[in-house]
Each structure stands twice: as C-alpha cells, then as structure tokens.
Amino acid sequence: MAKGLPAGPGGATGQIVFTSEEAVAWAKKGKTVILVREETNPEDIEGMRSAQAILTARGGMTSHAALVARGWGKCCIVGAGTLKIEASKKTMKVGDLVLKEGDYISLNGSKGYIYNGQIPMIKAAEENPDFQAFMKLCDAVRTMKIRTNADTPEDAAKARVFGAEGIGLFRTEHMFYGKNAEKPLFILRKMIASKTEEERRKALNELFPYAKENIKQTLAAMDGYPVTIRTLDPPLHEFIPQNEDGRKKIADSLKITMQEFDRRADALHETNPMMGHRGVRLGITFPEITEMQVRAIFEATAELLKDKKKVFPEIMIPVTCTELELKNQYEIIGRIYDEVCKKFKLKEIPHLVGTMIEIPRAALTADKIAQSAQFFSFGTNDLTQMTFGFSRDDIGGFVPDYIEKKILPVDPFQVIDFEGVGQLMKVAVEKGRGTRKDLKIGICGEHGGEPASVEFCHSLGFNYVSCSPFRVPIARLAAAQAVIKQKSAKPAVKKSATKTASKKTVKK
C-alpha cells in the first residue's frame, strides 16, 4: 500500500497505535503493535521498545527512529511520505484508504514495503531458507569456529539454532542470579560470611548438588560440542545482600549477631573491585571453592558420559596474572580429577584446562602460562579496562568527550583497540604458541561478535570466537569475510613471510 526507507531490516506484522503511551499499554495487554508516528523523539522510547516495529512518515536513514531501531535490531520503516497521519484522530490515510487504531498492517523493513493487513511471518533463523543458505555459504568459507556465551541451558539451545558450535563462556556464578537462584544464593552467602574453612566447606557441600545440576544441564544441552566453564569470577562482596532482612537471615543461619555479620561484610568492601579479590585469587585463598566447582564439573561430565553423551568440558581459570596461579589450581584440579575417575570407575574424563587472558601481565608472560594452559580465551572487556586504565563503569564522564574530540576513533569496548589491546593479544598468541604449538585460542569478550574484531581475531590465527547468542550469525558472516579479505590481500602476506624467513636465517 506504500513504501518508505528500509531503516531497520526484518519483517513485522501487528496492530497500529499512534502514541508511545498506547504502544506500552497495548503491549502490556499482550498485543503485538506497530508504532506509527509522524517522526519519533526521545520521549517515544518506551513505546518504541514495546512495539514490534516502527513506522514513520518523515525522517531519513539516520533519523531518531532509524538509529534507535537499528541499535535494537528492530524492524523499522521511516520517511513513508504518502502516509497522512492524524494522531489526534488515531487514523492514518494512504490515498483513499483510512486505517484506524487497532487495524493490522505488515512491514518489510529490509525493502521498505508497507502492506495492509496481516502477513504470516517466519522465524528469521530457524525457518528462513535464504538465511540458512546464506549461513551455509559463510560456514563453507570460514575457518574459525563460532561459539556462544551462554549461562543457561535455554541460552545454549537458542544459540544452537543460530549455529553456535559450542559454548565459549559459561559463567558458573550465573546460578546465583537467574531464576531458581534463591536457595543456592542463600548458601553462597552463608559461605561468604563464614569465618573458618570448616564453615566454608560445610556451605560448599550444600552448594555442590546445585552447581553440579546446573553444569550438567548445560553440558547436556551442548551434547557433541565443547563447553568452556569458568570458575567463580566476581568479588564475593557482590553477593552480600543490601537489605536488612536478607542480612539478618544469614546472620541467624550462622548463629552470629548482625553486628558481627556487618563487620564481616564490611571487611569485604573494596576501593577498586575490578582489580580486587576475584577470579583465581579466590581460588587460591579459598582452595575449597575451586575444589567444589571442579568436582561438580567432573561429576556432571562423568554422569553424562555414563549416559553415552558426548560432552567436552573446558575448565577456564579467570583473572590469571602469573603461571604460578595456574600451577596452584592445577594441583587441585588434578587431585579432584583422580578422585572422580576413581569414583565413577572411568579411565579418563575428556577435558581441557586453560585460562582467560584478560590481565596485561598474563599476555606479557603467555609463554610461561602456556606451559600449563591448554587453551587461552581472551577476555577483551577486562583486557581493555586494564590496558587503557578505563573502568567501564566510569568512562561516561570522559569517553564521549574523547570520541567527539577524535582522541579515540571509537569506543574501545565496542571494537578492539588493535594498536594497544591488539598488541598485547598478538604478543600473547605468539608467545603462547611458541610454547605450545597446538594451543587452542579464542575470545569470549563482547568483541567476539563485532565484525572488525572478529576479522582481527582471524588475522591472529584464533581457533574460535564466542559471542552472545543473537550475534552468532553476524560472527559466522564476519569470520567468512575475514578469510576472503585475507586471501585477496595475499601478496602482502607473502612479503611478510619472506621477512620472517630472512630473520630466521640470521638467527642461525
């Protein structure tokens, strides 16, 4: 019935509404709406969020509606000039046709076509043969594997639909945040507020079945694919309840006074928690935490192996800064491994043990770290924080200025800073593979789904990138493009190969 600019690709069908408030109200009632506006402004945000798609009569490809919709991956058509919208009357006219609030329309956001009435939709990934065919093309070309960051069996299942070939980051702490978290979180809090190793072990024993079940479900959902399981990462004070009631419950369960509980909780406070007592540092001061987690991983794996499942856990140690941290943790992992093999009468439990590379010192000493680690996974969020000295939570005060004044070309948390952070990554890859030729290398920072960063990872010879489930298709495409780009730039590659060769000769 009309045509506009294809501002946000994808299809949508729904009932039209003419104000942000109506969009919110209708969506709350479970209706699928398309927000129709002359043009949008920041006050329409909540309505835009609630709507299935956005349609405007004015504005170009960089109008407010277009930018917001693309940012969200939402279907959007702008600048459909033949629409005569009368918001006050809750109608819009297209030629002689008059549509009123609640009428159905459909949009093709990839072409800018607007249709009268409902058109059946298919799911973009699961049911779209064009998407499937295109992704197959990409898969045939790319050499890197694409994994996903997933903390729940549901996320894992979703990512498989998008083509993920394993999990690159499974955060064990997620069991304390999500649904059904109440009980394990309470036990964790008891553990944190414990004073003796004995008390901590008691709490950890209580926690063990939850941890094992959580890991087991995710491993099962990824049957046939590897799952990288990261040991506890956040500083413990993050889990301390803020409300009086929550604090009292834990104090009571430990039979201590509130004063004593507050004293213990306050002692955990940190000035710069990002660089505090977290990750492997917890595993070293409280080896019983590593023990519990590793036992959960091996027992979950053993039970699935007995059920003839194909499961490949990769145990990942976070926040490593020296190889001796790994050696310390490996002693624990080895001991528990032997115990579990014996308990389940298994000759071996296939697994890898590796580390995050997210601290500059880990990158700089990757040759030594690779003596213990069977894989590296770059945590480029933290690596960017430490390399720049930028606390991601606090850059709002200056990074926008930096970008405006062109001191930074782009937010380094969006696209890998090739010059600085990338330099450390390159050093780490070269040193790591210098020690261990077959070192498996991946990335699990958010950059893992950003095309320019994916290309960079390919150029460094990564085995895989891991990103959030929805970014898996774009990562598959970017990984394929990286191969093609590298091939078309072949002469340059050859030249540098010659250089390396001549250097080698000199060394002899």
Next chain:
Amino acid sequence: MAKGLPAGPGGATGQIVFTSEEAVAWAKKGKTVILVREETNPEDIEGMRSAQAILTARGGMTSHAALVARGWGKCCIVGAGTLKIEASKKTMKVGDLVLKEGDYISLNGSKGYIYNGQIPMIKAAEENPDFQAFMKLCDAVRTMKIRTNADTPEDAAKARVFGAEGIGLFRTEHMFYGKNAEKPLFILRKMIASKTEEERRKALNELFPYAKENIKQTLAAMDGYPVTIRTLDPPLHEFIPQNEDGRKKIADSLKITMQEFDRRADALHETNPMMGHRGVRLGITFPEITEMQVRAIFEATAELLKDKKKVFPEIMIPVTCTELELKNQYEIIGRIYDEVCKKFKLKEIPHLVGTMIEIPRAALTADKIAQSAQFFSFGTNDLTQMTFGFSRDDIGGFVPDYIEKKILPVDPFQVIDFEGVGQLMKVAVEKGRGTRKDLKIGICGEHGGEPASVEFCHSLGFNYVSCSPFRVPIARLAAAQAVIKQKSAKPAVKKSATKTASKKTVKK
C-alpha cells in the same frame, strides 16, 4: 659499658624508660627516651615508636625489636646479655653500675656499643664526614641522576641535603592537602561543584595565585635543578567534603541548594576510581584546568627568571594512554606559553613537556607518544596496578597468601616485577628512544628508591630515578652499585650488542 647486636644502624642518646607506656608519656612531654626492655612484643609498638632508640637484653638480629626498628630506620641494639633489667624496679644493672629511669645512655646501633651518659650526636647526612665521603664515592661512579619526590619547599630543601639533583615528581594537588590548604581547597571544591565552564573559570581564576605561589616557591628552592611538575592527577570526587558543614558552605557559595550540591557530588562517584576520570582525562574534559595550571607554571618560572634564578620546569601529563591526549594538551600548553612569553617580554622560557608512563597502553604505544613527549617518567605504582590488575588498596585480601604460597616472590609494589611490568618498561624505553634518541627517561614511582629496582632502571638506560627524600642516599648508592655490577658483567653485554648489530644489518 656494654655490647649487643647492631640491629638498627645509627646513633642515639636519651633517657632510659622501662615500659612502653612510660616511653609514650615521656615523649609526649618532649623528652628524648630510649626504651629498654628484656625483649619487645607487639604490645610495645607505641612505645617503640615514641622512643629515639630501642635496647633489649635478649633477642637476635631477627627478633621483634630488630625487625621493627630496621623497618622504621630506627637505632636499635638487641641481645645485650650483660644487662640485668628489673623493669618492676625501673632499674638496670651493668656489672656494678646501676642505672635508673631517666638516666642518660647512648647507643651506636651500627656497632652495637652501649655507653653510659650523653654523647653529642651529629646529623647523619649533613654533618657526618664519613657519610659525605662515601656518598661522594658513589656519585663518582653512578651515571643516573637522583631526584626526589617532593610536594613542598620544605621537602625540597630536605632532599637537597640528602643530595637530590632535582625534583622528579611535584604533585600540584598537594596544595589542597597540606598546611595553608583551607582556602585553596575551598576554591577547588567550588570549581568541582560548578556546572558551567564560566563558573569553573571563575573559580580557577581565584585559584591561580595560590597555584602560582606554590609552584614558585618549590622552583626557587630547587634553584639550579629541574623540577617535574605534574598536572592535576586525582579524580575530583576525592576533594568533595564528607561532612554536612563543609558541603553546606560550598552549596551556599555557589547559591545552590544542598540537594543540588549532593546531586552534583553524587554524579562524581566512581565504581573503580583508580581507572576513572582522572589525570589527563580531566585536562581534556576541562581544558580550563590545564590552562590555569600551565599558566601558573610559566608565570612562576618567568618571574624567577627575571630574578636571575636558574629554574627548569618540566611539565608532566599523568595517566596518558594515547598520543592524541598529549597532542590535545600540547595545543593548550603552546598557546599559554606564547601568552606568558609575551606578557613577560621573554623570548623563551626553558622547559620540557613530557608524560607519565603508568598505563600499559602508553608503554605499548611509546613510539607514537615520544613524538610529542620530551621525557617519560615511569609511574610504576599505577603501572603495577594495571599490569597485574591489582588495586593496591585491595590486595590485603590475597597478596599475603600469594607471597606465603610463593606464587609471588615479593610484593610487586615494593620491588619492580621485572618479568611483567619490567617488560612493558623495556618496550617503552626501546620504542620511545627509537622515535626520539635523546628522550629523557626517569621513574617517580616508589620503586625509585628500592635498590633492586634502581639497578633495573639503570640496566634500561634511565637518566634518573626519583624517590622520597629519605631514600635519596640509598638510591645514590644503588645507582653506583648498578654501574659496577654492569661493568663486571661486561661479556654478556657485548654479546647482546653484537646481536643488535647483526639485526641492524638485516634491516638495511
């Protein structure tokens, strides 16, 4: 009259007391006391702190008294077995001689000799000819200059006595902490709570005369020597008053409500202030702050030059992570420089402009940074924090464990971590001098007075180290020892020189 083990070098003379409480009480009355104990334990700490020196009848070179005294640089003799101490009677016997509370004795802590009565003392640095002669020996050998970190003219004067050849770190923010800080601190707080550039400029204009006078006095105290002046470094929220009264005063002066003041103050809160809005980041978002500071430096210098003083300010930009930050600040510095030259009718004002290297990214991109910077000064405290991901304020929870379990050989904030942090330093020196052959390189972190770290700086070809005034003599010695060690290890040096040469040939 007796002899013990020389546990804490140096001399002391004073009146004897037999309990920690008496030592504290007598010292409060202005008396100089020597604490005499059978042996000491942690409960004696306050008395040991109050005493001029410590003498014990028992214990060895690693006894409690010996360890504490050496840590403090305090004169101490332990294990003087011929003393018969009767603390309850407040007497001690040496053979037939009976000394009671308040009697004078003297100690030679370097030899372990104990004398009856008062012996006149000379000041260790200023008046001791042996010290002077020994330091001269060191000075003849060493090639690195030794500077001091000093924030006040008094510190500067003290450091000159110890042989400092300039100031390597003058923190401009010190004027807001020390004595006479009340007025400038109030103005600074007004500036921080200001909302518009106009308000900020007004406050900065008020602050200007204080800043100028503060810088002028220190430059004058260092007549003949260079002074490295660092522009504002800490995050602004550090200066927000905590008490109601202080907050109200500023709100009133800005004619805003307390609610509004609190809102502005809260907006400055940071999750990880170590990696927040500080250093050059402030100078970029608020260029008027850099302007004021640079104008104060150039005007102070110009006035002293007119008085025929020899002053060499070195303007140092902190927290740099990319060369474009420097270029941004240099534009401001150049503009103010021209204005001040014109105002004072001077053809030139001798000065250097350089940067701290304290962020890993700055070290990694030192080749580009050296295009603008005339000197590098390594801030190894922060560089250690970011390289390890260790917040110095928060390592109490795990670094003691790390050292006990030998995961770290030593606290990296005491001795430079040669392997990780040192690797970044080496990269920065090589890249920096690759761009600018005569790049001046120094260190102003606390490691600058630690012997092993001083030796490492020498091995990298540093021009100077800078440390706290009291550590200047040890730095002079360590710098000389570094030269001698390097000479005796000559063959190894030669080998690496050959390697470099052959590499160069290849490049041609």
